[in-house]
Every structure is written in structure tokens, then in C-alpha cells.
Amino acid sequence: MLLIKNGLVIDPSQNLCEKKDILIKNKKIEWVKSKITVDAECDIIDAENCIVAPGLVDVHVHFRDPGFTYKEDIETGARAAAKGGITSVVLMANTKPAGDNEDTITYVINKGGKTDIKVYTCAAVTKGMAGKELTDMDALLSCGAVGFTDDGIPITDAALLEEAFWKTAERKVPISLHEEDPALIMNNGINKGKASAHFGIGGSPREAEISLIARDLELALKTGAILNIQHISTKEGVELVREAKQKAARLGRNTIHAEATPHHFSLTEEAAIQYGTLAKMNPPLREEADRLAIIEGLRDGTIDIIATDHAPHSREEKERSVTEAPSGIIGLETALSLGVTKLVEENGFTHMQLLQCMSTNPAKMYGLDAGTLAAGAPADIVIYHPKKTWTAGNYLSKSSNSPFTRQKLQGVVQYTIADGKVVYRA
Numbered sequence: 001m002l003l004i005k006n007g008l009v010i011d012p013s014q015n016l017c018e019k020k021d022i023l024i025k026n027k028k029i030e031w032v033k034s035k036i037t038v039d040a041e042c043d044i045i046d047a048e049n050c051i052v053a054p055g056l057v058d059v060h061v062h063f064r065d066p067g068f069t070y071k072e073d074i075e076t077g078a079r080a081a082a083k084g085g086i087t088s089v090v091l092m093a094n095t096k097p098a099g100d101n102e103d104t105i106t107y108v109i110n111k112g113g114k115t116d117i118k119v120y121t122c123a124a125v126t127k128g129m130a131g132k133e134l135t136d137m138d139a140l141l142s143c144g145a146v147g148f149t150d151d152g153i154p155i156t157d158a159a160l161l162e163e164a165f166w167k168t169a170e171r172k173v174p175i176s177l178h179e180e181d182p183a184l185i186m187n188n189g190i191n192k193g194k195a196s197a198h199f200g201i202g203g204s205p206r207e208a209e210i211s212l213i214a215r216d217l218e219l220a221l222k223t224g225a226i227l228n229i230q231h232i233s234t235k236e237g238v239e240l241v242r243e244a245k246q247k248a249a250r251l252g253r254n255t256i257h258a259e260a261t262p263h264h265f266s267l268t269e270e271a272a273i274q275y276g277t278l279a280k281m282n283p284p285l286r287e288e289a290d291r292l293a294i295i296e297g298l299r300d301g302t303i304d305i306i307a308t309d310h311a312p313h314s315r316e317e318k319e320r321s322v323t324e325a326p327s328g329i330i331g332l333e334t335a336l337s338l339g340v341t342k343l344v345e346e347n348g349f350t351h352m353q354l355l356q357c358m359s360t361n362p363a364k365m366y367g368l369d370a371g372t373l374a375a376g377a378p379a380d381i382v383i384y385h386p387k388k389t390w391t392a393g394n395y396l397s398k399s400s401n402s403p404f405t406r407q408k409l410q411g412v413v414q415y416t417i418a419d420g421k422v423v424y425r426a
């Protein structure tokens with residue numbers, strides 16, 4: 001048994017924000033009550049001055065395993081997640097081989113099952129993520145895939161995508177999409193505008209994202225698919241999602257979802273100019289008006305999920321030129337602190353709002369048994385100090401590609417508990 005005492009318990013799934021104790025027994029939440037006392041032998045965590053919340057759920061993660069394990073593997077990725085207070089991850093399918101076949105999905109789930117956290121995975125929408133032919137969705141779901149994505153490679157064939165939408169709608173599983181039309185992109189990862197001008201390159205224009213978001217929201221409304229727009233980066237994209245959510249609501253549906261990454265609500269293209277390839281990601285960091293629109297989207301629920309797009313790359317890869325270096329940054333270990341620093345402290349969000357987007361909502365969209373402290377739920381818990389600060393760095397990830405390194409951030413994970421076991425302690 002484990003007893004967590006004196007913490008401020010915040011559970012968005014029950015709209016609970018009160019000082020309470022939590023008793024954990026047999027890997028489950030036994031009770032959440034005021035002043036629990038126990039006679040039996042019991043480990044006790046004093047969470048005075050800390051927030052005790054459902055373990056975070058990050059639904060956009062690249063562990064690079066199989067195929068690119070010099071960047072990260074399932075074990076190191078899981079440890080980095082635990083340090084970030086994350087107890088459930090959903091992996092993307094752009095491994096090598098891609099997650100388009102039963103063997104790869106089974107490998108990932110089995111290896112993930114040996115870690116301290118819950119490792120789920122999406123399967124690919126198309127074979128080889130080539131955008132030509134759909135995968136065998138039923139076979140991949142029966143191996144345990146929780147949704148479908150070709151993340152990293154936008155799907156340009158609208159007819160094929162519509163077929164995928166009908167199939168995922170029928171099976172009631174989410175389809176998560178990277179929305180950037182490659183036909184409009186000169187160079188990935190750098191915003192077309194001030195940043196591309198700085199580097200003297202063509203860059204990636206906002207229209208590349210806006211056009212695919214518009215197309216796919218239409219298709220989602222037509223088919224009833226559970227659509228998740230990944231890592232939204234433009235103010236126009238946010239507005240399109242807002243309108244589509246209203247239309248879906250009028251049809252009595254809650255099928256349109258959108259993710260924002262911590263870097264898109266924290267940084268602009270100025271960071272690309274300052275940090276170079278360490279702030280190169282797809283879609284790129286954009287303008288201040290976009291960043292502010294993403295924050296307002298998170299505030300009013302248009303964007304319902306915060307996900308990291310944790311994308312480790314080696315130092316050698318990131319030291320290449322701005323056009324040759326791969327896109328993406330790590331994010332598991334800084335996500336909660338960026339939420340506390342940028343959303344709670346700078347923009348007046350409540351911790352409840354933040355945790356809703358980082359735990360309860362993403363768990364619900366993918367149908368995971370997570371994101372709640374209700375009695376009987378798995379004892380997946382993060383305990384964090386909302387006022388303490390730390391300097392980002394010393395990552396447990398195999399990679400360290402982050403523009404946030406050496407920045408002072410607020411909000412420090414003290415304990416991460418998965419299935420009632422302490423899997424990280426500050």
C-alpha cells in the first residue's frame with residue numbers, strides 16, 4: 001500500500017480540486033479522501049505544497065524503436081517520460097520498419113510492456129507510409145494499435161484518406177494527421193517569412209498547413225471520423241478547428257480534436273533564428289499572433305490536447321546545415337514545466353485546465369484507461385511542485401536536441417507513479 005498525504009489533488013475527470021489524501025492498493029486508486037489514516041504497513045509520500053494529479057498522457061511521441069535506436073529506444077524513452085510525469089505514451093508509426101505490419105506493432109507493445117510506464121502505439125494509415133494503399137487496419141487493431149497515423153508524412157491523396165476516414169469512423173478509433181501539404185513547401189521546418197529570409201531559404205508557408213487542415217476537417221465532418229489534427233501551428237488552423245468543432249457539435253458529435261505542442265505555445269520563429277536547427281521542427285515555429293491564437297485555442301477548448309511530438313535526433317544530425325538537419329525536438333522532460341511556465345504563470349490558466357489537456361482529454365480520445373484518479377482506476381499519478389524552478393538539461397533521453405536547454409522553468413515533477421509503483425523520484 002502507498003499513501004499520498006497532504007497534496008492538492010487536481011483531477012479534471014471529476015472536476016476535483018481539493019486537499020486530499022490518496023490510498024493506493026493493488027496498483028489501483030483505493031480512496032481519495034480527507035485525512036486517511038492506515039494501521040497496516042504502508043509507504044507514505046508527503047505531498048505538502050505539491051499538486052497530485054492523474055499521470056500525464058502524451059499522445060504524440062517518437063521512441064525511434066525499431067530502426068533508429070541511436071536517437072532513442074523504448075527503454076530510454078520510457079525513463080524520460082517518467083521524469084516528465086508522463087505515465088502513458090502513444091507512439092507514432094514512423095519507425096524502421098514502419099508500424100504498418102503486425103510484427104512491428106507487436107514488437108513495440110511487447111517491449112513497451114517491459115518498461116515502467118504504459119506504452120501504446122498508433123499504426124500507420126498507409127503501407128510503408130507511402131500514401132498509396134491502406135494498411136490492414138483490423139489486423140493492426142487486433143495487435144493492440146490504438147489509432148492510426150502517418151505522422152511525419154502528410155497524406156496527399158484525398159480519396160485514399162476519405163477511405164481511411166470511413167474505416168476508422170466505423171471502427172471508432174482516432175486518425176491523427178500531420179497537416180502540411182508538401183507541394184507548397186520549399187524547405188521543411190523553418191517558417192516562410194522572417195526565419196526563412198534570415199537563412200536565405202524558401203521555408204514552409206502557413207498555407208501548407210491551412211489547406212490540409214481545411215480539407216481534412218471537411219472529410220471528417222462528412223464521414224464522422226474521429227480526427228486529431230496534430231501539432232497545430234497557425235492561427236488560421238486554430239480558427240478552422242473552432243468552426244468545425246461547432247459544426248460537429250450541431251451534429252451531436254465530439255469527433256474533432258486538435259493537439260498543440262509545448263514549443264508551439266512557447267516559441268516563435270525568432271527561436272529558429274536564435275537556436276538554428278535546435279528549433280527546426282515540422283510544422284515550423286511561426287509568428288507571435290499564431291502562438292497567441294494557440295494559447296487562446298487551448299483556453300477555450302478548441303485545442304483539447306497538449307502533446308510533445310518528442311522527436312529525438314543525434315547531435316551529429318542536428319549539427320548539419322539548416323536545410324539538411326532533421327526536424328524535431330525532444331519534449332517529454334520539459335512539457336509539464338512549459339505548461340506551468342507559459343500557460344499557468346504567464347497566461348492565467350488553472351492547473352485544472354492544463355491537466356485536462358495533458359492527461360484527461362488525450363486519454364479519453366484514444367480510449368486509454370488513464371487520465372483519472374477515480375476509485376478503481378490504475379494508480380498512475382504525477383506529483384509536482386507548481387512553484388519550484390529548475391534549469392532544463394541533464395536529460396534522461398538519449399538525445400538532447402532542445403532549444404529549452406539551460407532555460408529556467410517553473411514546475412518540478414517530484415514523483416511519478418505508475419500502477420502504484422514509484423517510477424521516478426526527484
Ligand SMILES: [Zn+2]
Pocket residue numbers: 151152178230231282283309
Ligand atoms: Zn508530425
